[in-house]
Amino acid sequence: MRYTGYPDARRNLYSSCPMNSRSSAIFTALAAAALFGAATPLAKALLGSMSPFLVAGLFYLGSGIGLGIGIIVRRLRTSTTESTRHGISRAELPWLLGAIAAGGVAGPALLMLGLSGTPAATSSLLLNLEGVLTAVIAWVVFRENVDVQVFLGMVAIVAGGVMLSWQPAGAGIPGGALLIVAACLCWAIDNNLTRKVSTNDAMVIACLKGLIAGPVNLAIAFATGASLPAAGMVGAAMTTGLAGYGVSLVLFVIALRHLGTARTGAYFSVAPLFGVALSLVIWPELPHLSFWIAAASMALGIWLHVRERHEHQHTHERLAHTHRHRHDEHHQHEHDFAYAGDEPHTHPHVHLPITHSHAHFPDVHHRHSH
Template identity: 80%
Template sequence: MNSRFGAISTALAAAALFGATTPVAKALLGAMPPFMVAGLFYLGSGIGLGAALVIRRLRAPSGASGQHRISRAEWPWLIGAIVAGGVGGPALLMLGLSSTPAATTSLLLNLEGVLTAVIAWIAFRENVDVQLFLGMVAIVAAGVVLSWHPGDADLPLGALLIVGACACWAIDNNLTRKVATNDAMVIACLKGLCAGPVNLAIAFASGASWPAVGTLGAAMLTGLAGYGVSLVLFVVALRHLGTARTGAYFSAAPLFGVVLAFLLWPEWPTVAFWVAAVLMTIGIVLHIRERHEHEHMHEWIEHTHRHVHDEHHQHEHDFPYSGDQPHTHAHVHPPITHSHAHFPDVHHRHRH
């Protein structure tokens, strides 16, 4: 990633694709049971990304090594992320939806970004300062303003299930952080191929049946964009921004969803929309203006990921090297102590 703005743009693009899924689903898939919708979304994501991986492999130059395989030590993190985010989260959400008003559900879903940041700050010790915290508050407040409907403030039992779903996705985001140096497309593909069949099995066990071919195709294409490509971009952003910051930008998803809804069903935006837009802008600006710089030490580490020969990647190659950058191979980072502005990316996950 060439700049911090490139990483931020990637996170916002992930949020835009995910946020657009809601109004598109409303337009195309209103007649299907919730578990069927979730299953087709995930399955479309897994199959679509799987096809893209096959095409990429076929088009790769002869002898190219491509992306590395996920290591044995990383599989528990990835499996945990799939179980929490691809199975637990959707299941709890669908159960909660059955007894919780839609407005309350939308309001509660904003907890995902908050819980993601809290876990990242407490469990993984990502740095946070006042400016970053206020930016997070502004972004979450924007989501609350978009979702809040006076009169729908009751929190039934189903609300606890929705909070549980947010917790599952927050855990998913933080566990995915541990494998973010791997091929983002492979990670997203595996999540889709695992979560899709599980949700479809629940749907069929509840008496659902396959929808019409056109609806099925629309659902899977929507899932490919909103759950597949979006997740690929999210994982890439995780590498460069860390979990809390990526989660904060991803919390902008409701705003993109509302904008698309206005385009699909034209009407003059409400006051709440403009208030949310201002709050969202304030939050993003506060995050963009963040500058975190101090002397820090990099411990010895060996890993594999796509990189260029920047100040953190000054190494020799034990294979014929053509000079192409960026490239992917196993490499070692020797211990180094220096000072520069940085995010809690894959090379700066140190304590403060």
């Protein structure tokens, strides 16, 4: 295929992560962290009147229904061409179903069980382990590249979480905390499996997870004797789920697509800080010195990640896939349909082999070996 008709291509290197696109992807990851982190103390408040499985089920059901409505509205508001989006392929289904089982069923159930016996602030801070475990799996199992600066940034973020969740000698490790750690492992597996389907519509991925995980958790809740609370509580739980589990996941998948699993997980690791901040608002108390030290440590970690510049000569192998894109340096192709020049758009396309050098992240086009 040859590339014709797009004079601005060299100035629009979206896949090469110029500063504006890179900043946008980082902001997206941090926004996902903020929404998810804020949901933790709210879940703690709801657990006083609901079973853990019921809260998890309502969270995900609210996420699935809310995003489903959003998808319908989006489709009605866009043209036929723009609203056409590729479906998840059969080869990708095992990855998606595995992600839903680990992150949509096991993870939230373990979290809710852990929250019922763990202080809200401690619970929020333990959740930083999700980013750590996500990065470890990405580096060890999926061989995603990691630079020293990125590793040090992750260490700084984790150190912040440890400072805030550390208990005095002899206090031991509460059983609830172990359940939260197990939930983090499930979500770390979920994040790495979701990377395999991240080129698909992020809203559809998050919606499917909600519509499957929600009823499963609700079925478990009802089977163990739970009953629905007042309509107001149900609405509050579903609304919290839409923001903290639905919109947050949509943003996470978008960031995953452009930053890679480990780096997205690292930014997402600051979610506990947002959770602690909200818990201090809900249950007012003067923050300890450790809170500010931990916040500074996490800020240092984010700074180390933001200033990363990974650049070297690399080769793109031939790749055929479908995703929403602009015609940048990595998308120089012709179209087998009537194309009016609208961008971004979605259609199957082929990347021909190319060797070049530029700054990049391990996104969907840069998963090469080093």
